[in-house]
Amino acid sequence: MLKKEEGLVPKHVAFIMDGNGRWAKKRLQPREQGHRAGAKKFKEIVKHCAEIGVECVTVYAFSTENWKRPKREVDAIMQLFREYIREAVQDFEKNDIRVLFIGNRSVFDDETKKEMKKVEDLTADRHKTLCIAINYGGRAEIVDAVNQMIANGKTFVTEEDVTREIYSGAVPPPDMIIRTGGEIRLSNFLLWQSAYAELFFTETLWPDLQNEEVDSMIETYYQRNRRYGGV
Numbered sequence: 001m002l003k004k005e006e007g008l009v010p011k012h013v014a015f016i017m018d019g020n021g022r023w024a025k026k027r028l029q030p031r032e033q034g035h036r037a038g039a040k041k042f043k044e045i046v047k048h049c050a051e052i053g054v055e056c057v058t059v060y061a062f063s064t065e066n067w068k069r070p071k072r073e074v075d076a077i078m079q080l081f082r083e084y085i086r087e088a089v090q091d092f093e094k095n096d097i098r099v100l101f102i103g104n105r106s107v108f109d110d111e112t113k114k115e116m117k118k119v120e121d122l123t124a125d126r127h128k129t130l131c132i133a134i135n136y137g138g139r140a141e142i143v144d145a146v147n148q149m150i151a152n153g154k155t156f157v158t159e160e161d162v163t164r165e166i167y168s169g170a171v172p173p174p175d176m177i178i179r180t181g182g183e184i185r186l187s188n189f190l191l192w193q194s195a196y197a198e199l200f201f202t203e204t205l206w207p208d209l210q211n212e213e214v215d216s217m218i219e220t221y222y223q224r225n226r227r228y229g230g231v
């Protein structure tokens with residue numbers, strides 16, 4: 001297992017958790033079962049990342065485009081989300097992980113919004129960070145940030161202003177973005193923050209992802225040469 005002491009670990013790893021539906025289909029199960037397996041895997045991977053010394057993890061749980069799916073599937077995902085927020089505070093206590101939600105919350109009912117806020121408040125003093133992107137869209141995030149700055153009376157903005165105003169303003173940009181499920185695209189994830197992220201794609205379906213594969217991608221990450229436009 002990779003260890004922080006070996007200096008091999010990126011600070012922020014983001015995951016596009018894709019492939020739940022196909023995982024279920026392969027087992028002749030309804031897609032909802034795939035999401036249930038995916039939710040279980042999410043907790044495992046987040047804990048593993050904390051154990052190897054990753055300070056921040058972001059996961060893409062539901063996009064602004066995922067509302068296009070059949071109601072039954074959307075309801076199942078939202079149900080899993082509500083179940084999850086009820087256990088989040090305790091679940092990540094041992095790993096010292098605070099939880100933040102990024103995305104547009106206006107779609108959630110008051111009770112869910114209150115629960116989300118409660119999770120953020122009760123975990124605020126912890127030292128590692130998990131950002132859950134839910135009803136998240138990279139474009140919407142940038143537009144919301146710009147509108148917020150207009151509302152604040154700004155007439156000219158800098159990159160620093162946008163960085164501060166986006167939902168995840170509190171955390172550094174991801175060093176790595178890992179997408180499971182075989183598609184080679186970002187699907188509107190972290191558009192602003194991904195400018196210099198190292199991208200990793202694997203055919204592995206999200207519920208099948210193993211800690212060892214994450215470790216091996218992190219090892220590859222370390223061999224890449226990040227130049228940020230320099231030589």
Ligand code: IPE
Nearest residue numbers: 017018019020021022061062
């Ligand atoms: C990702 O898995 C989870 C969400 C988008 C909520 P998918 O549900 O997209 O799984 P596939 O891509 O259909 O296999």
Ligand code: IPE
Nearest residue numbers: 016017018060061062063187
């Ligand atoms: C991206 O997966 C969104 C999440 C993982 C939450 P999708 O399955 O929605 O992406 P597309 O439709 O393949 O681009």
Ligand code: MG
Nearest residue numbers: 018019020181
């Ligand atoms: Mg998908």
